[in-house]
Amino acid sequence: MSLKVENLSVSFSSGGHTVTAVDHISFEIPDKTIVGLVGESGSGKSVTAMSVMQLLPPQAVLSGSILWKGQNIMGLSNTQLRSIRGSEMGLIFQNPLAALNPVFSVGNQMIETIVLHQNVSTARARDIAIELLQKVQIPDAALRLDHYPHQFSLGMCQRLMIAITLSMRPKLLIADEPTASLDVTVQAQILTLLNDLKEELDMSILLISHDLGVIAQNCDEMLVMYLGKLIEKGKPSELFKHPMHPYTQALIAAIPSPFSKRSEVTHVLKGDIPSPLHLPSGCRFHPRCPKAFALCSEKEPRLEPVCGREVACFLATEATSNSR
Numbered sequence: 087m088s089l090k091v092e093n094l095s096v097s098f099s100s101g102g103h104t105v106t107a108v109d110h111i112s113f114e115i116p117d118k119t120i121v122g123l124v125g126e127s128g129s130g131k132s133v134t135a136m137s138v139m140q141l142l143p144p145q146a147v148l149s150g151s152i153l154w155k156g157q158n159i160m161g162l163s164n165t166q167l168r169s170i171r172g173s174e175m176g177l178i179f180q181n182p183l184a185a186l187n188p189v190f191s192v193g194n195q196m197i198e199t200i201v202l203h204q205n206v207s208t209a210r211a212r213d214i215a216i217e218l219l220q221k222v223q224i225p226d227a228a229l230r231l232d233h234y235p236h237q238f239s240l241g242m243c244q245r246l247m248i249a250i251t252l253s254m255r256p257k258l259l260i261a262d263e264p265t266a267s268l269d270v271t272v273q274a275q276i277l278t279l280l281n282d283l284k285e286e287l288d289m290s291i292l293l294i295s296h297d298l299g300v301i302a303q304n305c306d307e308m309l310v311m312y313l314g315k316l317i318e319k320g321k322p323s324e325l326f327k328h329p330m331h332p333y334t335q336a337l338i339a340a341i342p343s344p345f346s347k348r349s350e351v352t353h354v355l356k357g358d359i360p361s362p363l364h365l366p367s368g369c370r371f372h373p374r375c376p377k378a379f380a381l382c383s384e385k386e387p388r389l390e391p392v393c394g395r396e397v398a399c400f401l402a403t404e405a406t407s408n409s410r
């Protein structure tokens with residue numbers, strides 16, 4: 087088991103208010119698997135990603151544990167974390183410009199990283215860099231190595247960041263909306279590339295996306311997040327065929343997807359996600375839930391095993407306990 091997150095909570099305090107962005111979540115990323123994390127904006131996906139990388143700002147208060155290869159990385163020093171980040175865990179995110187150094191050429195940034203992480207000569211590192219640029223579909227790769235980040239378009243910078251991160255050959259790649267700024271064909275190419283590299287490098291991936299289609303096609307396991315809580319976990323094919331949580335049902339109903347039978351799903355999500363400063367009582371989805379009943383505003387449902395997956399909804403858990 088490469089990554090095991092147990093009871094992770096993250097809160098931020100400012101001006102006398104506390105926002106709990108992530109609330110007691112637990113999940114695992116086994117070796118060589120792609121786990122997808124979905125949820126609306128503000129649900130806590132990026133805070134989860136940054137917690138795993140231990141890159142949250144100092145005002146964030148974390149509890150629980152993040153076990154990487156059995157070791158809790160939560161209490162490690164910055165020096166210890168630096169050796170894990172990069173060579174063991176890599177992060178790609180939506181804003182590529184923040185990850186690229188504007189004063190060094192692309193080749194400079196890549197070759198140095200490859201020499202350091204793969205223990206090869208500079209000449210060999212240059213060839214590897216060219217191969218990686220070709221893999222992320224950057225044309226004229228050999229020529230492009232001498233260019234600086236500002237000479238690339240935003241979509242190309244995104245691909246550059248992916249190439250640079252992958253040149254470190256991480257064992258766990260955290261990809262936070264990695265294809266959000268790319269057009270559909272490039273998106274598909276990048277996702278295919280990530281899948282190929284997963285095999286080639288024995289890498290696991292935490293793939294964060296708003297796009298349920300992306301999750302369905304690329305992930306072995308899917309985590310659905312709502313206002314800081316995980317509300318459903320399972321295999322994408324099963325969740326798409328038969329979503330149990332009304333929130334998952336609404337997310338799937340709202341988008342065209344390869345697995346959903348639209349006739350089975352009638353509810354589409356209404357209203358905005360509530361402010362994390364004023365969380366609803368009981369199940370935090372109940373004010374927007376078309377199936378809510380009295381208990382839902384009184385008691386918070388726990389994530390419980392139901393039919394080979396986990397769901398945090400009284401309807402799902404009661405239906406199975408009644409049928410026992």
Ligand SMILES: Nc1ncnc2c1ncn2[C@@H]1O[C@H](COP(=O)(O)OP(=O)(O)OP(=O)(O)O)[C@@H](O)[C@H]1O
Pocket residue numbers: 098105106107125126127128129130131132133134143362
């Ligand atoms: N540094 C911070 N200080 C205070 N609150 C924060 C901070 N970072 C995130 N939050 C809050 O934590 C919650 C979760 O944010 P997060 O960025 O993880 O959402 P997300 O699911 O990644 O959304 P999106 O899909 O828009 O990227 C939000 O309410 C956000 O305002």
Ligand SMILES: [Mg+2]
Pocket residue numbers: 131132133262
């Ligand atoms: Mg985010």
